[in-house]
Structure formats: C-alpha cells, structure tokens
Amino acid sequence: MSAHRLISNKTSPQALPNSDYPLEYEYYEYGPVSFEGLKAHKYSIVIGFWVGLAVFVIFMFFVLTLLTKTGAPHQGNTEPSEKRFHVSSFVADFGKPLESDKVFSRQVAEESRSLFHFSINEAEHLGKVKQSLKAPGLDSNTRFQEGPRSSGRLEEDLNYLPKFNIPNFVNTDQNSSLGEDDLLISEPPIVFESKPVIQTSHQILD
C-alpha cells in the first residue's frame, strides 16, 4: 500500500514542480538517501575520479617522453661514434693518426648516403612491385583482379610519394606504405640541408 503510494507519487507529474520531469523521476528512483554523517566531502568520488584521470594521463605522457629520453641523442650519439672512433683509431694505428677523423666523417657520410639509398631503393622496389601487379589479369586470382585498380592507385601513390609531412609520428597517408622509412625521409631533409648527398636524394624524391 505504501509502496503503491510511493509509485503513485512518482508517476504523477502534475504534483512535481516545473523542473525536468525525467530528472526528478530519476532522482526519486534512488530512494531516500540520507546525507548526514558523511565523513568526506560529498563530491569526493567526482573529485577523486577526475584527479586520478588527470594524474594518469600526465603519467602516461611522462612515461612516453621518458621513453624518448632513454637512449637520448647524446647517449646514442656517443655510443656509435665512440665505437667508430675505436675502430677507426685501431685502423688508423697502422696509418696516420690524423686520418681517424676523416675516416669517421667518411663513415658517417657513407652511412647516411646508404640509408637514403636504401630508402630510394625501397621506393623503386615498391614501384616495381606495384607495376608487376599491373599485368593483365588473365586468371581469377584476387591479386591480379586488383591489378587495374592498384595501377590507378600507383599513379596517385607516386604523386603522393614526395609529400611526406608527418603531422603525427605516424604518417596516416596511404603512401606511408614505405612505413619505417618515412621517418628517415621526411624529417632529416630539414636537418641535413648542408649535405649535398642528401639534397640530391631529396630532389629525386621530389
């Protein structure tokens, strides 16, 4: 009986003030909740949740930036350069010690050249792979069925090949099928402006 009265209280909208009816309805559904004797602040869950969320996001950000800092540039720079220096100095022991620097710089330039040549070769290889898909599809193999369509994509991919802007660290364009070489191609051109080798490779890509 009293339960019916409770229900009838809830289902008669006219008795309620002119606030949002469903809101009041939801509120009454939770029954009488006594707010006396609360030890903590009443919004403690709200505050705790948002503070926890903010701390977690900031923590994640710091972990990610720390990941970038371990193996930091100066560390990464000194280790291989030290190795090369040791190798070059070992080699140079039999020759003139002054040439160790030249050997080092030559090795560095060679490596950078080889990195870019590798990426250029990758691009050419990719082009060849795609051109091989252009072969007329005589059989019903799905790979060849996609030939004509991928050839259309080949042109647009070659058009997009030079445009390597990475707004985020993942290149979301389809031309990022070069994948891990993207980072080598896009970022260094800004840095290695003075090196003629890299300039020519960049012009090839442009």
Added chain:
Amino acid sequence: FVSYNIVNLIKSAKIIQRQTHVPSSENISNLSMNSDCTQVVVPEEVFFTIATAGILENLLVLIAVIKNKNLHLPMYLFICSLSVSDMLVSLYKTVENILIILCKMGYLTPRGDFETKIDDVMDSLFILSLLGSVFSLLAIAADRYITIFYALQYHNIMTLNRALIILAVIWAFCAGSGIAMTIFSHETATVISFTILFPFMLIFILCLYIHMFLLARSHAKQIASLPTRAVPQRVNMKGAITLTIFFGVFLCCWGPFLLHILLMKFCPLNPYCTCYMSIFHVNATLILCNGIIDPMIYAFRSPELRSTLKKMICCTRWKLKEGF
C-alpha cells in the same frame, strides 16, 4: 536511456527495501532541501548545439571521403566508421532530448508501452554506437600498425574488400551486442562485461600504439647516430603528444559515463555514489564532445582530407557567389 531500464529493474527488485523506508518518504522533499546533491542540469540548448555540431562535422568527413576517389582506401573507411558511430551518438542524444521535451509537454506518457519500446530501441542504438566507436578506434590502430610493420605487404593484407568485410563484422557484432545488452540490461554480467570491455580494448590499442612509438624511437635513435641532434627529440615529442591526446580524449570523454554505469549498478543508494550520479548530464555532454573532437584528431590530420574539404567549401562559396 540505459539508466531508465536499469533503474526500472533496480526499483522492482528493491521495492521491499523501500517499504521499510516509507515513514521517511514524506521527508523526501525535506531531504532534497538539505545538503544533498541535486542534479546538475545542463541547458538543453547546449546539448542541441554540441550534438548538431558533432553531426555536421562527422557528416562533412563522410561527404569528403565519398566525394574524393583518392580517399577510397581502407584507412579512410575506418575513419568513416568512426565518424558514423560518433554521428549516431550525437543523433541518439538529440532524439532523446526531443523525446524528453515531448514528455514535458505532455505528448508522451513516461510509462506507456510505446515509450518503453522507443526507450529500448534508443538504448540499443546507444550501445551500438558506443561499441562501434571503440571498435573503429581499434581498427584504425590495427590499420596503422600493419602500415608500419608490414609496410610492403600492406596492399595485399588490407585490401578494400577485406576492410569492408571487417567493418561489416564489427557493426554486426556491435548491433547484436547492443540488442543483447538492452534485453539483459538487468543482469550484473551485462554491466560488468560492458565496463570491462573498454579497459581491455583501450589497453590493446595502447599496446599497438606504444609498439609503433617504440619503432619510431628506434629510428630516431638511428638518426641520432648521425651528427645532428635536433631531429629525434622533435619526432618523439610529437609522438608522445599524439598518443597522449588519443588516449586522454578517449578516457576523459568515456570514462565518467562508464563509472556512472558501474556506480549505478553497484551502489545506487550510497550518498557518495548518488552525488557522482547527479552530474550525469555533464558526463553525457562529454560523450557528445568526444564526437566533435574525434574527427579533429583522426580525420582532419590527413592532408588529403583537409584539401578535399577546402575544395568543397570553396566550391560552395563560389557557387553561392555565382548564384548572387
């Protein structure tokens, strides 16, 4: 809304408990005057504005992808799927607000059969769009992962047909889950599985992105072995910021709502929980904001899509000028 269904069944289960509280039922109004947590009301104009902005923005993304033949690629298909699910969430909120307004004006009775059926349909639509949103994010992350780690075979692995099949499976699963969860909304297992699904998906997506991030870092280290130092810091800071934005937005927009559902299931009568649940409309607004922010951090990052949009806007402006 989901809360109505679950609340209906909580009410029927606890009707005996309430009988013991009857003497204080007259004091409900008194209690509401005391130091309780009143519902934080967000004006409906704000809801409508945010929901409409979300719908329009996602519609723009869809139109841009459909119009530009260059964007008929698996990656953009997944971004479209994300836009569709965000649009559904905004649409759901808009229709719900309209229904509430109709309720207030008295055209609908809150307990009628028709209204509860509409309520059920809306609930399943909401769960469908919520799950679709999460699975689309997963698909986008997996697509980027394959792009980076299986770069040369990407075109063979992720063909357009396969992407369409994946999307069909995802949306069928989401629709089935939506209907199932709406039917079994009173079961504890439903709520638990719903709220556990999200952390798992999130952690999985996080692992994919962190693996990609570590690869970017190792490449940056290779570059760092060359004389200059400026590059790798920039690449990795950008990566760290991007990842933080992805997950920060997702957690901030969906987290409060999930906590609300958990609290509603497990401690509806606790005063702290009630205070948290009183800010429900703010949490719903955050979900709508997610629909606005997602296109900005996923779709509009692509230069091709941006240029398509600029062309569309310029074309319409030109046509308007010609018209005048």
